[in-house]
Amino acid sequence: MGRHPAEGIDRLAEGIDRFRREVFPAKAGLFARLATTHRPRTLFIGCSDARVVPELVTQQDPGELFVIRTAGNLVPAHAPGPDGVAAGIEYAVAVLGVTDIVVCGHSACGAMTALAEGHDLTGTPALAAWLRHADASRARATTTEGEEGISALVRENVAAQLANLATHPSVARALAEGTVRLHGWVFDIPTGAVAALDTADRQGCSAA
Ligand SMILES: [Zn+2]
Numbered sequence: 719m720g721r722h723p724a725e726g727i728d729r730l731a732e733g734i735d736r737f738r739r740e741v742f743p744a745k746a747g748l749f750a751r752l753a754t755t756h757r758p759r760t761l762f763i764g765c766s767d768a769r770v771v772p773e774l775v776t777q778q779d780p781g782e783l784f785v786i787r788t789a790g791n792l793v794p795a796h797a798p799g800p801d802g803v804a805a806g807i808e809y810a811v812a813v814l815g816v817t818d819i820v821v822c823g824h825s826a827c828g829a830m831t832a833l834a835e836g837h838d839l840t841g842t843p844a845l846a847a848w849l850r851h852a853d854a855s856r857a858r859a860t861t862t863e864g865e866e867g868i869s870a871l872v873r874e875n876v877a878a879q880l881a882n883l884a885t886h887p888s889v890a891r892a893l894a895e896g897t898v899r900l901h902g903w904v905f906d907i908p909t910g911a912v913a914a915l916d917t918a919d920r921q922g923c924s925a926a
Contacts, residue, residue, distance in 0.1 A: 748779060758784040761810040763879070764822040765791040765829070769907050772822070784810040790829030790875065791821055792851040795882040804886060811888040817898055819883065822912075823876040824905040827868075830875055834859075834868045854878040876902040876915055 742749065758781060762772045766787045773783060786806045794803055810816045823830070829849060832839060833856055839846035855875035862870050880900050883889055892898035902915035 745780070748781070752781045756781065756814065758782055758810070758814060759817050760784065761786070761807065761816045761819040762822065763788070763791055763793060763807075763820065763883070764905075765789065765824055765827055767824060767827060770822070770824045770905055775905060775910070775912065784814060784816060786810075789845065789848055790827060790833075790852060791823055791879060792829070792848065792875075793821065793879040793882045794851050796885040796887065807883070807886050808888045811886075811892050811898060815897075818901060819889070819898060820901045820903055821876050821879045821883065822903040822905055823872040825869070825872065825907050827872055830855075830871045831868055834871045851882070852878065854881070872904055873915060876904060 760778075760783050762776075762783045763786045764770050764772050766789050772778070772785050772787075773780075776783065784806075786803060788803060793807070794801060796804060807819075811819070829845075829852070831837075832845075833849060833852055839849070852875055855871060855878040858874035858878055859867070859871040880902050883900060884893060889898065889900075893900070904913045904915065905911075906913070
């Protein structure tokens with residue numbers, strides 16, 4: 719790709735130096751408290767996309783968001799067997815006791831674009847298999863083409879993943895007990911706007 723690996727890691731090292739020097743001192747008290755406390759209120763499930771940074775967009779401090787990021791912000795429905803996403807959800811809900819769960823999609827999502835435009839994914843079989851978790855999203859989205867088609871799929875995918883989320887026993891239990899609320903959001907990269915999906919008609923979901 720014409721990129722030199724050392725340049726990327728050098729930039730990280732410079733960032734760590736700057737963090738220790740310019741950022742950490744002002745938050746030393748917070749980090750001292752966090753050293754022994756982990757009580758986030760929100761589970762944030764977003765896309766792995768480098769442009770969608772949960773703590774930046776929501777202006778949350780360290781310790782406030784429990785974050786799971788996957789390609790396409792997909793949440794596999796509950797199934798037996800080891801599953802890193804399911805384990806993270808269960809830990810956040812059953813152990814940490816988060817009160818809100820956000821599933822956040824975004825504009826220009828590579829995963830949603832690949833699905834909407836029917837890209838050939840035979841060269842990336844793991845990605846192709848993973849994107850099957852968006853089958854319901856595709857079924858929900860209308861057959862609109864182009865940009866509007868991708869936007870529609872991004873929105874329907876958030877709704878479909880909220881439904882998948884509710885199949886996890888820890889989430890289902892918390893919803894039944896009224897101790898957790900689900901929210902569907904879409905982040906627009908060029909404007910920085912966050913739109914809450916109208917999930918009022920979907921059981922167990924509420925708008926942000
Ligand atoms: Zn994405």
